[in-house]
Amino acid sequence: MPADVETEATIGSSSAIAAADSASSSSDAVPGSQPKVEDLAAVDGKLKTAQKHKEEGNAFYSQGKVVEALKEWHLTLLYAAGINSLSPNSGAKSSEEQNTQAKQICLSVYNNLCAAYIKQERWQKAVYAATKVLSLCPEKEPNLKALYRRAMAYYHLNENINAAKDLDLALDKAPQDPGLRALAANIAKADEEGRVKAQEKMRGFLNKQNS
Template sequence: MTVDKEVAASVAAAAADAAAAASAPPPPAPASSSNDADSTTKAAQPSRIDSQLATALRLKEEGNALYAKGDIPGAKRCWHHANLNSSGVTSMRQQLGLGEEGKDDEETKKRAGEITAAVMNNLSSCYLAEKNYDKVLYSTSKVIAIDPQNVKAQFRRASALFELRRVTEAAQAIDVAMEKSPTDPAIRALATKIVKWTEEKEREGMKGLKGLMRGKGWGGEEAKNEDEDEKGKGKKKDGENSNGNGDKGKGKEKA
């Protein structure tokens, strides 16, 4: 009888423990499982950026190949899309919540910048040939923002500015190109053209200023009178020389 009571009590206790375990909330997930998920997500994000850069590089090379074949519109289309991919890397990083991460981040920016500078420089060459000077200025500004000493961009920018007769800005751009490549024939030719144009305009400006000073106002009446006085003196001198010569002739006749 005593044994039966002990067994019954043991069974009842086990049942109570089972019921308590069933009603208890599940244990919280280990903290490491959340960290692992975050690590997996972050690992996937850079791969998207690498993929975008790879696409930009592929489009750049396709554009180069089309340009070599003479397909300028096709080349420009490829370069344009390459730029959209390479220049969009920064905005993608922001969307993915990736901040500054040291060396890896700098390397990504460098790769993206190199592609952007290359394709925008190529586009500027096409735009210059098309005499689309506003687009030359736009595309070269993108290159110079990445590489201020880029000789091709500065030369093309100077060419466009000169054609738009923004000569002071053109001179500034060609100065940068001359410093980096002083013996380049095209750069030297453009620099010479800018200097000659400037000197000619300065001469024209001086002529215009003199003409203005001879007109009424600006002391022009005085300048006009001075000119007339000079002319009168010249005529008088010529008359004196003529008379002197005549007297000499008469003297000879008398002799």
């Protein structure tokens, strides 16, 4: 399973992440409240701008310009993440269709961020971004790329138990995927090597005690 970016969206910096966290914790539209026409038009403008920055980020990433891509993806998230928020006085500011589109952008944004962090070998950040993707998915329909990428990041952090949990879920959905199977084999090999080293260390300790 390749660590390529999503074509639907992407992201960038800590301020964008904070904005997305705030947006994802916002409640749904107040029952009976309807967005005003001018609010809907404003949200459409934000979505179009987010789409523009997303496409520019994807273009940079395809050229190997990760830093430039992250800057564009940062802007993407800043425009998309605030959608689906509520005003205490006037209620909903966006339609359900717009909310769905914004959520999909944010989901893809985090997946792309995870791919970029893997390329940069920033494993903790990759775990965080993949976790955000999975939090936006239905529990019974996890995102396979996010599971694979988080498992890879856990593997490089020597957190093989967590990596194996993600791989189990992913392999249930795609048991023949070569990328998933290769990563599972690497984790199994690392576990075996770890057990051998632990046994050798224990034998050395016991020999020292008996000498």
